Amino acid sequence: MSVTVRVPTILRTYTDGQAEVSVAPDVETLSGVLTALEVVAPGIRARVLDDEGKLRRFVNIYVDDDDVRFLDGLDTPTPDGTSVSVIPAVAGG
Amino acid sequence: MSTAILPSVTTITSPFGSASHLQCRECGARYSLGAEYACIECFGPLEVGYEFGTVTREQIESGPLSIWRYSALLPVSTTAALEPNLAPGFTKLVRADNLAKALGITGGLWVKDDSGNPTHSFKDRVVAVAQSAARRLGLSTLSCASTGNLANAVAAAAARGAQRSVVLIPSDLEPGKVVTTAAYGTTLIAVEGNYDDVNRLCGELIGDSVTDDWGFVNVNLRPYYAEGSKTLGYEIAEQLGWRLPQQVVIPIASGALLTKVDKGFREFIDLGLVEQTPYRIFGAQAVGCSPVEQAFRAGHDVVRPVRPDTIAKSLAIGNPADGPYALDVVRRTGGSIGAVTDEEIVEGIRLLAETEGIFAETAGGVTVATLRALVRSGELDPTAETVLLNTGDGLKTLDAVSAHVGPAGTISPSISAVVNLLGGLA
Known part of the structure; x- marks a missing residue:
């Protein structure tokens, strides 16, 4: 299975400048995707998750078109072909 | 790192x-x-x-x-x-005695009426500062995700500055805000989805080569942009005669305006421009999009996103990233946050218009109705001097009130018909 992860500019130092990375997670959840992403981009997981392993307050992650905070957070299912997008939270308005 | x-x-x-x-x-x-x-x-x-x-x-x-x-x-x-810009700000601070009487406020009430800005909302302030930053940073295209007011402000400022602009809006925006953006000759892009979807798209566009020279005023220029809102706080203090009000009621969308008005007050205190007197800051949201109010009532420090469903589209930000900071300010100053229904928003618009001759957009209706609710609940002190922020013009959201107001009657052009009509109204 394959999941595409879109990486924001400020994290591309971990991905050799790549905006998108494809990973093949062992577990079909967002948590599994981040674990697989860490293998190809070491250090990136700790930028997205805090010391307790929770999603950082100012990071938004979308699985396909939905904010994972409306889904199951890190347990959100990510079946084959899913697109994941990581974006810094912006205040808007 | x-x-x-x-x-x-x-x-x-x-x-x-x-x-x-x-x-x-x-x-x-x-x-x-x-x-x-x-x-x-x-x-x-x-x-x-x-x-x-x-x-x-x-x-x-x-x-x-x-x-x-x-x-x-x-x-x-x-x-x-x-430099070419819209020169916004220094809008009127209107003494609102009629509204005060209607609400039972005896300590004095003022409306800071930012509908008087060049594109009729407070967004001209923030855009002017972002436009200046864009010039310094060599960003030649001005862009934004917008709930409407910002779209107007960016498109107009770019026109004045002879800059290119690309404005992204939710496709269900009020028709008035679409027309009043497109009129400035911007590249206007309607995106299927709500504001949070548009904001997300802008976040993803940053870093794409197509936007290399773009300044998204409320994304990559946000630190500069947001500072423009401090000027509302500065002006309130200066126009009151170089002093701080006791209470201020401010609408919350992202939460940035509320936190920046507080920052403006604190800077004036620190610089010795005003005496340090206590003030309380109150927030106003629509029930259909009240993530910050809900967090306030629940005693939470974090704000759980919601899916907006309200006529107050300029406040319809379901995932307000400055929400936690707005909570901090409200709690630190001893204020509170209220939320009102769409019906109350319309009542708020009409109340302000009928008592003070100020026609506010839906966000202003939220703020007036919240002020009324906070007085009734006892959370806001009616004996203390209060300033209410009207952030935008009612001409932008005519749909909100068009079903509620209209002619007293349609008559033939004769004196007797007028007399008859007026007699019927008496």
């Missing part, structure tokens, strides 16, 4: 005036001034830091009747006022 280095010298001739650095609001990491908005360490939002020199009331009073009278307190060069 290294953080950037502070500039060693800041002078008044610097491109960003007395602004000296960007700083993460979460972890405190410092960065040099640039088109950055999120902390590399923790993703926290970056805010402009300053090394203010001496600023006096006389200096400010001798400045132009616009936000540029506060240039020394903004991240702009001293020449910002001379």
